Amino acid sequence: MGTILKVENINYGYVDGGYRREILKDLSYDFEEGKFYTILGPSGSGKTTLLSILAGLDKQESGTVYYAGESLEKLGLYKYRRNKIGVVFQAYNLVQYLTGIENIELAMTETDNEVPKNRKEIGYALLEKFGIVKSKADRLVTHLSGGEQQRIAIARALASNVDLIFADEPTGNLDTATEQEIIQIFRMLTEKFNKTVIVVTHSNEVSKLSDHRVFLQDGKLQDID
Amino acid sequence: MNFLNRAWRYVTRKMSKSILLGITFFMIGNLVLIGLGISDAANNAKTLTRRSMRAVVNYEVDNQKFWEYTDSLESDEERTEAYKNYPKIEKEIALKMAKDERVKAMNYSASSPMYSQGFDNVPLGNEEKKAENGGGGAVVMQDGTQMEYVEPNIMIQTNIVPETIEFVEGTNTIVDGRMYNQNDIDNASPVAVITKELADVNGLSVGDTITLSSTDKNQMEYLLTMGITEEMTKMDLEIIGIYNTKADVDPNDQRFDWMSAYESPKNFVLIPGSTYAQFNYASSKASYDYYVSQGNSDMYGEEPTVETSYYANKVVYLLNEPLKVDSFVDDYKSELKDYTFLNANNEQFKKLAKPLDTLSLFANVIVWIVTLNAVVIISLVTALTLKTREFEIGVLLSLGVSKVKVVLQMFVELLIVAFLGFTLAVGTGSLIAGQVGKMVLDFQQSNTEEEITTDDNYYSWVGDQNYFTEISQDQLLENYNVSISVWIILQIYAMGVAVVFISIVVPSAMIMRLNPKQILLA
Numbered sequence A: 001m002g003t004i005l006k007v008e009n010i011n012y013g014y015v016d017g018g019y020r021r022e023i024l025k026d027l028s029y030d031f032e033e034g035k036f037y038t039i040l041g042p043s044g045s046g047k048t049t050l051l052s053i054l055a056g057l058d059k060q061e062s063g064t065v066y067y068a069g070e071s072l073e074k075l076g077l078y079k080y081r082r083n084k085i086g087v088v089f090q091a092y093n094l095v096q097y098l099t100g101i102e103n104i105e106l107a108m109t110e111t112d113n114e115v116p117k118n119r120k121e122i123g124y125a126l127l128e129k130f131g132i133v134k135s136k137a138d139r140l141v142t143h144l145s146g147g148e149q150q151r152i153a154i155a156r157a158l159a160s161n162v163d164l165i166f167a168d169e170p171t172g173n174l175d176t177a178t179e180q181e182i183i184q185i186f187r188m189l190t191e192k193f194n195k196t197v198i199v200v201t202h203s204n205e206v207s208k209l210s211d212h213r214v215f216l217q218d219g220k221l222q223d224i225d
Numbered sequence B: 001m002n003f004l005n006r007a008w009r010y011v012t013r014k015m016s017k018s019i020l021l022g023i024t025f026f027m028i029g030n031l032v033l034i035g036l037g038i039s040d041a042a043n044n045a046k047t048l049t050r051r052s053m054r055a056v057v058n059y060e061v062d063n064q065k066f067w068e069y070t071d072s073l074e075s076d077e078e079r080t081e082a083y084k085n086y087p088k089i090e091k092e093i094a095l096k097m098a099k100d101e102r103v104k105a106m107n108y109s110a111s112s113p114m115y116s117q118g119f120d121n122v123p124l125g126n127e128e129k130k131a132e133n134g135g136g137g138a139v140v141m142q143d144g145t146q147m148e149y150v151e152p153n154i155m156i157q158t159n160i161v162p163e164t165i166e167f168v169e170g171t172n173t174i175v176d177g178r179m180y181n182q183n184d185i186d187n188a189s190p191v192a193v194i195t196k197e198l199a200d201v202n203g204l205s206v207g208d209t210i211t212l213s214s215t216d217k218n219q220m221e222y223l224l225t226m227g228i229t230e231e232m233t234k235m236d237l238e239i240i241g242i243y244n245t246k247a248d249v250d251p252n253d254q255r256f257d258w259m260s261a262y263e264s265p266k267n268f269v270l271i272p273g274s275t276y277a278q279f280n281y282a283s284s285k286a287s288y289d290y291y292v293s294q295g296n297s298d299m300y301g302e303e304p305t306v307e308t309s310y311y312a313n314k315v316v317y318l319l320n321e322p323l324k325v326d327s328f329v330d331d332y333k334s335e336l337k338d339y340t341f342l343n344a345n346n347e348q349f350k351k352l353a354k355p356l357d358t359l360s361l362f363a364n365v366i367v368w369i370v371t372l373n374a375v376v377i378i379s380l381v382t383a384l385t386l387k388t389r390e391f392e393i394g395v396l397l398s399l400g401v402s403k404v405k406v407v408l409q410m411f412v413e414l415l416i417v418a419f420l421g422f423t424l425a426v427g428t429g430s431l432i433a434g435q436v437g438k439m440v441l442d443f444q445q446s447n448t449e450e451e452i453t454t455d456d457n458y459y460s461w462v463g464d465q466n467y468f469t470e471i472s473q474d475q476l477l478e479n480y481n482v483s484i485s486v487w488i489i490l491q492i493y494a495m496g497v498a499v500v501f502i503s504i505v506v507p508s509a510m511i512m513r514l515n516p517k518q519i520l521l522a
Helices: A047-054 A077-083 A100-110 A119-129 A146-159 A176-193 A204-208 B003-013 B015-052 B063-072 B076-084 B091-098 B127-132 B165-169 B182-186 B196-202 B217-224 B273-293 B322-335 B346-352 B354-388 B390-398 B403-446 B473-478 B486-503 B505-513 B516-520
Strands: A003-016 A019-032 A036-040 A062-067 A085-088 A164-168 A196-200 A212-217 A220-223 B056-061 B103-108 B111-117 B138-140 B146-148 B154-159 B172-177 B191-195 B209-213 B234-245 B268-272 B314-319 B340-343
Touching: A003 A047, A003 A196, A019 A047, A019 A062, A019 A196, A019 A220, A036 A047, A036 A176, A036 A204, A047 A164, A047 A196, A077 A085, A085 A146, A100 A119, A100 A146, A119 A146, A146 A164, A146 A176, A164 A176, A176 A196, A176 A204, B003 B015, B003 B403, B015 B322, B015 B354, B015 B403, B015 B473, B015 B486, B056 B091, B056 B322, B063 B076, B091 B103, B091 B314, B091 B322, B103 B154, B103 B165, B154 B273, B165 B172, B165 B314, B172 B196, B182 B273, B191 B196, B196 B234, B234 B268, B234 B273, B268 B273, B314 B322, B322 B340, B322 B346, B346 B354, B354 B390, B354 B403, B354 B473, B354 B486, B354 B505, B390 B403, B390 B516, B403 B486, B403 B505, B486 B505
Parallel strands: A036 A196, A036 A212, A085 A164, A164 A196, B154 B268, B191 B234
Antiparallel strands: A003 A019, A003 A062, A212 A220, B056 B314, B056 B340, B103 B314, B111 B154, B111 B209, B138 B146, B172 B234, B191 B268, B209 B234
């Protein structure tokens, strides 16, 4: 098991009401390949900020994030987002004028990773694994339930054949039963497909089932277990 | 699912927005089509009319301007001095212009009414009426004596080159013998080419000789006192050619009843310019010598030469293409001496075309206003809808879609809608443009009460011919026909692309500022 994502001395802060607020302070951490991580922490501790930096959606003020030994700056944030990671958001973040299958195809088209030519068939098969049948996959995502949309969002994160999945409160809008289903999916991704999953959550139910529970406080990450 | 696919799906699935935007493009398209159609029709009408006109440019003395200049002089002495240097056309410049590849023929032509000696002119058919109206009359000479005036009956037409406009255009065609050639011109040969009618009336044929006189015998006695002999007033000319001419006098002309025989093209005798120059020189020199002997050389000016004895009031150029007239004038106007100009009869044409020009201007202004408004409206709509699409943009950016592709998607979305809107507008615009165009022209005409007159600078000299095609405003407006051509359709699509392109600039700047984290994790 090697390190897939390495965070080294990153700092991040912002000015609020004339005062500078440090969110992340010399934060360092190594995320191992094929593991399910949950990041916990009080509101405002910087969990989402950290996730956005790890996902290449934002830039740290100092320090370096390495993906498979290569810094994100060197790799290029667009390229990193396109080819190396998938992101699942609390609000699903699907393109609303597209159907479920089209959202999957979108990720497959954009990536530079090798994706088979029969994308549609692969997409339907992928969605079926997450419990989305073809008739539902062909509907506009706005016509699907929250759980179904989140499953599609996870499937989309995987569709581009990436190794690293980030999720920000992925079960925040879902009922308990669906939350359990989503957690099982994440577990399956790590166990069966050797994907690394990093989830930001408030939920103890989610964190209990992860391999590593990490706590963010005072700008630093600490393993709980 | 590339950006083209996404654009197509957005347009087809966000139907209400697409329809609203499509209607905007449709209305813009109609207005622009009307504008372009009217402008195009106005320009076409001018071009078609221009094409139907003779491609003629005159090199003339600007008499009006020169007279205004002399009027501005303070003393009679100054005026007398100015008149001694009366502006004239320069042979060197005239010949330079004649060599231009756009010139088909040149008439550097002097003409003079003459008296036939021993042969008759071709009757005009107005002789009886003219006699009733009291033709002829008395002439008071310089010394106060009176003598009966007898009208000349033949017109000699000369040119310094053999290729005259009338022969090049086909108005005149040789039916027997030949036209005088460069050799005849170089040697000032006493040769003539006469009309078939003149030959028929007098039983003349090629090889015969005719005599023309510049003076009626009644005036001879007076001229003898000035040193001009009868010999000097006569020209014996060998007929080398007989030609047929399509030109004729118009019996419906208001002046017909008073017309002189020499005004009829059937009574024109063509001779080389050099022959006429020699002939003129003899009497001019005698006259000059007489004035010198009388101590009045100032009255005559400089001693005449053969060169100065040939004077053309204007040089007429026939060009090979009516639409090249303006460029020809532009190319040479800077080379002309003061008080001479190139007259393409533009002033008259401009006056006639004024309603069309106003219409064209109006239409172009409409096109510009609509286009600018279109840019503003589409920019605003796109920028405003961008706010509602921030989330989608954030998603695309989080998936690694580049901002350029996001902008391109929106550009294509607008293009699709614009294409549909403009395509519908092409159908309706062609129907509306015709009606609106006619309505606006009628309105424009009813508000234009300007009198249309012919070119003010045209001062007619004896023997001068007007080579310009006379057109009426009705003829010009008959060519005004609003229709939507392929060119206009291409223009409107090009304009559509331009409008969409410019309209996307502001929203693009907004997209470029977007940060996926701010959008998605706010």
